[in-house]
Amino acid sequence: MNPNSERLPKVLCxxxxxxxxRSLRWLLRREFDVAVASSGREALALLAAxxxxxxxxxxxxxxxxxxxxxxxxxxxxxxTVRLLLTGYADFSAVVAALNEGDVFRYIxxxxxxxxxxxxxxxxxxxxxxxxxAWSDFADTVSEAGPTDTRHEVLLVQPDxxxxxxxxxxxxxxxxxxxxxxxxxxxxxxxxxxxxxAPVAMVLQQQGDPRGTVELVRAIRRKRRRMPVVLASDSHxxxxxxxxxxxxxxxxxxxxxADSGHIARTIVSAIDQHLRRGPxxxxxxxxxxxxxxxxxxxPAPAAAAAALTRRPxxxxxxxxxxxxxxxGG
Numbered sequence: 001m002n003p004n005s006e007r008l009p010k011v012l013c014x015x016x017x018x019x020x021x022r023s024l025r026w027l028l029r030r031e032f033d034v035a036v037a038s039s040g041r042e043a044l045a046l047l048a049a050x051x052x053x054x055x056x057x058x059x060x061x062x063x064x065x066x067x068x069x070x071x072x073x074x075x076x077x078x079x080t081v082r083l084l085l086t087g088y089a090d091f092s093a094v095v096a097a098l099n100e101g102d103v104f105r106y107i108x109x110x111x112x113x114x115x116x117x118x119x120x121x122x123x124x125x126x127x128x129x130x131x132x133a134w135s136d137f138a139d140t141v142s143e144a145g146p147t148d149t150r151h152e153v154l155l156v157q158p159d160x161x162x163x164x165x166x167x168x169x170x171x172x173x174x175x176x177x178x179x180x181x182x183x184x185x186x187x188x189x190x191x192x193x194x195x196x197a198p199v200a201m202v203l204q205q206q207g208d209p210r211g212t213v214e215l216v217r218a219i220r221r222k223r224r225r226m227p228v229v230l231a232s233d234s235h236x237x238x239x240x241x242x243x244x245x246x247x248x249x250x251x252x253x254x255x256x257a258d259s260g261h262i263a264r265t266i267v268s269a270i271d272q273h274l275r276r277g278p279x280x281x282x283x284x285x286x287x288x289x290x291x292x293x294x295x296x297x298p299a300p301a302a303a304a305a306a307l308t309r310r311p312x313x314x315x316x317x318x319x320x321x322x323x324x325x326x327g328g
Contacts, residue, residue, distance in 0.1 A: 008033040009124035010051065014043040014069065015058040015085075024056065027113055028120060040064035040072070047077040053127040054120055056107075059086035059093055067093045070101030079130050081123040083107060091237045095252050098244055099265075106244045130275075151178040151270055154198040156189045156219075158182065162204050162231065165259050166266075173263035178270065186215055193222045200269035202253070205232035209239035216248045227269040229253055 011032040013024040021036040028034050035052070037043035040061060047055065055073055059066035070082045084097045087109035097103040104126065105119050155166055163182065170178050181198055183189035192198070201219065205212045209232070216228055227250035230243065243249045250272050253265050 009053040009128070010035070011120060011124070012037060012043060012046055012052045012055045012080075013057075014038075014040065014055065014061070014066070016061045017058075020058070027117065031117065032120065032124070040066075040069035043069060044072055044076055047073055047080065052077065052080045054081050054083065054123045056083040056085055056120065059084055059090070059097075060088065065093065067097040067101055067103075070097055070103055074100075074102050079127060081127045081130075083119065083123055085109060085111070091235050091240070094237060094240055094244070095254065098240075098249075099251050103244065104247075106241050108241075150176050151200075151273075152181055152196055152198040153178045153266060153269070154181045154183060154189065154192060154196075154201040156183045156201060156203040156215075157185055157206050158202075158204045158231075162255070165257070165262055166202065169259040169263035169266060173259060174266055174270075178266065186218060189219055190222060193219070198226070199273040200227045200229065200250075200266065202229045202231055202266065202269075204255075205230060205234060209234050209236040213239055213242055213246075213248070216243065217246075220248055227251075227272040229265055229269050231255055231257070 009032050012035050014037045015021050016038055025034045037046055057066040057069055066084050081104045082101055083105050084103045085107045104123050170180055181192050183192050229251045230249045231253040233255040250269055251265050
């Protein structure tokens with residue numbers, strides 16, 4: 001144990017290969033308090049028993065793959081930042097890790113040591129400020145109470161079918177029925193962003209995925225911390241990895257999608273905006289946008305419950321001795 005471990009960010013590395021775990025422990029040991037787990041089940045027990053800043057999981061593991069584990073880890077420890085490590089390109093796994101596990105970065109094997117360390121450093125810092133932001137957010141909610149604010153969502157370059165599906169989702173299935181702002185191209189989007197204050201953006205990809213990356217970059221320069229949902233029928237995994245690793249998108253909506261799926265994705269983006277209000281006041285990243293006024297809308301019940309109690313299903317994953325020690 002590192003003598004300075006109490007002051008170091010805590011990182012949990014998960015992989016079924018002992019040599020890889022030894023390599024990660026050796027690489028990260030100087031800057032982090034590192035724990036390891038050889039399976040998703042073991043890692044979930046550790047996350048439930050202790051507070052970790054970062055969890056770094058391999059994708060290909062027997063019994064429970066990395067994306068499935070990260071989805072469960074988000075429920076057990078929602079303020080632990082999640083990283084996915086994998087040596088093969090599986091589009092569906094990357095989408096699942098982003099949408100269900102809220103993965104922060106996607107790291108390819110073999111990794112570059114310096115880049116991996118920087119990625120874990122950034123994740124650890126985000127975890128620390130997120131905990132401060134959640135406290136601010138909870139205080140704001142308790143003091144101000146709920147409001148009836150209708151949020152605006154910017155829809156960029158949609159075709160007629162997708163625009164209609166989004167309108168149906170926002171009109172019937174999203175709480176407080178957010179207003180849709182429609183932009184047919186980048187120029188329209190930038191004009192609307194200079195005039196209005198949408199809380200999230202849904203961008204339908206048209207044409208070359210590489211052009212989409214540039215388009216999202218341009219919009220994020222205008223609103224750095226606005227959650228962006230990419231809606232697409234593309235399977236370009238390289239473009240998706242780039243969008244994730246540059247922190248450009250919040251969710252990936254695979255098309256065609258029904259209005260229920262669209263509604264859940266929009267709700268997730270609005271929730272992310274609400275959390276980022278208090279988060280922004282703790283950030284001091286270069287080029288960061290001005291802090292966003294924290295909304296007084298209460299935290300979603302599921303997110304609040306996840307922070308105050310562990311899911312009942314977790315008892316099935318915990319070792320019997322640990323369950324007895326914690327009273328079942």
